[in-house]
Amino acid sequence: MFEPEMSSTAVTIRLENVTQRFRVIQERPDTLRELFSKFFRHQSSYHDFDAVKNVSLEVPPGQMLGIVGRNGSGKSTLLKVIAGVYRPTAGTVEVHGTLAPLIELGAGFHHELTGRENILLNGLLMGYSKREMLEREQRIIDFAEIGDFIDSPVKQYSSGMYMRLAFSVATEVDPQILVIDEILAVGDAGFQQKCFERIRNFKSAGKTIVLVTHDMSQIEEHCDRAILIEKGSIMADGPAAEVAELYRSSIALEVVGAH
Amino acid sequence: MIELVRETYRYRELIWALALKELKIRYKRSVLGFLWALLNPAFTMLVLTLVFSTLMRFPIPHYAIFLLSVLLPWTFFSQSLSYAVESIVTNGDLIKKVAVPKVVFPMAAIVSNIINLLLSLIPLALLVPLMRHPFYWTWLYLPVPLLALIIFTLGMTFFFAAANVYYRDVSHILQVVLSAWFYVTPIIYSLDFIPQKHQWIFKLNPIIYVINGFRLAVYYGKLPKAPSIIASFVCAFISLLIGYAIFRKYQDDFVFYV
Structure with a gap:
């Protein structure tokens, strides 16, 4: 849990050169027996993989930031770094204010x-x-x-x-900061309506929101700004509508390319 | 160490709520509910009393009290460890989704078992007059060995809970360790049964000093000597220092292994 820090800086979230490395273990030695047998065979059965690579990001107070990207691009990892679930392998994370995670x-x-x-x-x-x-x-x-x-x-x-x-x-x-992962895709229409109404109230109260979603209409409708993540890096950063459009066309290109 | 005290204080409400949750779940759906925390030791006592006063006669008067005075703290120790060793792994889903200090989970396991231990002392206090054993004023001394026991147990739970995140064998190994440890500790027997020249081996056992405090106060109506009290706290703090240092070193990586 982050300390709610009092600060005069004009950011609520600041990431500097953040890298989140995961050790992907092909055959994870779950038991001591496996550990010993690995040890004697001198095998390394893992590789390191950077889910988030050298990301720097500043979110000013009151902004609603959308994070878009394909599955496995590192969006959720980035969100968890912001929420303090992961301590990043490298780089620094500053969060000013109380944060409520809506990760699941x-x-x-x-x-x-x-x-x-x-x-x-x-x-x-x-x-x-x-x-x-x-x-x-x-x-x-x-x-x-x-x-x-x-x-x-x-x-x-x-x-x-x-x-x-x-x-x-x-x-x-x-909370002063709300981080939301995908969850608004669930629930009936009435509930979703209510959720978004509350999020709009949050926005007008000057709170900071970070939203991860695949639904570009949500990005266009609610976010001020969006970033496009690909292979753990920020590929685009700009007004929500432009980034949403960019993401749509990149998906479209891929679909065309596949045929 | 100061950090541990600060975190405990800061998250005291969370630790308490998690401990109550554990107890609630343990006794949920049972008709008698929380009463089981009293009935369980009461029935154990009944069985032990019957067995040792009729079937197996030890040359120790009021053997049931002799035994229970240390069996109850031992049960606290072994149950706390058995619960806490899994505490990080079973809360894995939570750890992956909420930024929460990891120390609260083993702590909560300990707190719920402290409640159980305190409740189990009630039937013991009833058994003492029932067996016409004197009720010594030295019962008032019990908070001291209790404190040493809690600190000692806490250190051990930190170590085992952390180790179990990386190798799930640890929880199985722990059970083996605990059952062996039970027999090398003077619980069902007295240290006096051991020949003088071998007693030093038993005195290497770090839990023996705290256990001794319980038995002296409840059964013999005496207070332990100063070196024994000091030894019990030295062992307790060594356990906590090592256990917590290891836990702290690895706690930020738990999320990748649960």
Whole structure:
């Protein structure tokens, strides 16, 4: 969890020459037996792979940044570096302000616990205090439209209820920065509408949002700026509409080329 | 070390909530719920008392109390380790999605087991008058060995939880280690049973000093001597220093292996 730092700088997120290296292990020695047998055969069975390569990025407060790119291009890794899930192999990451990660809805939920218990646990996991969570509890329940189910274990929830509650927890805590990975592609139209309405409110409140998505219409409609990631590097950085168009045409080119 | 104290304080609510979650899940769907935390040791005690007062007679009066005074802290130790060794791996999904300090997971495992230990002392306190064993004022001393035991256990859990991320054999090895450790520790027997000239070997066992504190206070109504108390805390802090140093060194890489 990042320390909410007070700073006068005009950025909320700053990445400098960030590289995230993964060791891809072809035959991962999961057990000691495998380790020993590897050791005696003197094999190296891995290669290093940079999911994010030397990326520098600054996001000013109040900006909504879209990250686009093909599957495996490194978008999600970049988002996780920003969210503090990964400590980068090289480079520095600065985040000023409280950050709420929406990387997977309900990541911190436990099936056996009730909705109410999960609200508290999830908030604590994100670094909020118990008092803060209890204050917001009713608003979270109201927004999620869970009703009486709030005191039932979440394993009894429909997937829609589950997602509504998770989204509600993550956004009602009033973060200064919101990072969203793809999750808005799920849920029914009504729920999506509600989510985007909330995101618009976030934007007008001057909060910083980073959104990863494949849906170019979301980028065009909501983002101020977008970056195109390819093989771990930023290939384009500019106004959302232009980058979305660039991405569309690069996909189109590839489809044409394949035929 | 100061960092550990600071993180513990900062995330105390989270650690507490995770510990309660663990207990809730452990006793969920059972009719008696939390009562099991009391009933479980109570039934163990009943069985032990019956076995050792009728079938196997040791030349130790009130053997059940002699045994339970150290068996309960030992159970805390071995259960904490067994839970905590998996704590990073089982929370892997969470670690991959939320930036959360990793120390909270082994800590929560310990806290939930502390609650269990404290609850299990209640049936022991009831058994003492029931067997007409004197209730010594030295019970008041118990928080001291308890503290040493918690610190010692914490260090061990940090080490095993970290090691298990890299090699899942560790949790199996731990079970073997624990069962061997149980027999080389004077739990079911007394150190006095061991010939004088071999006793030094037993005194290399780092948990023996803390265990001794429990037995002296509950069974003998005595306080341990100063060197023994010091030894128990020295062992505890060495365990914590080494365990935490290793955990801290690798914690940022856990996310790649869970």
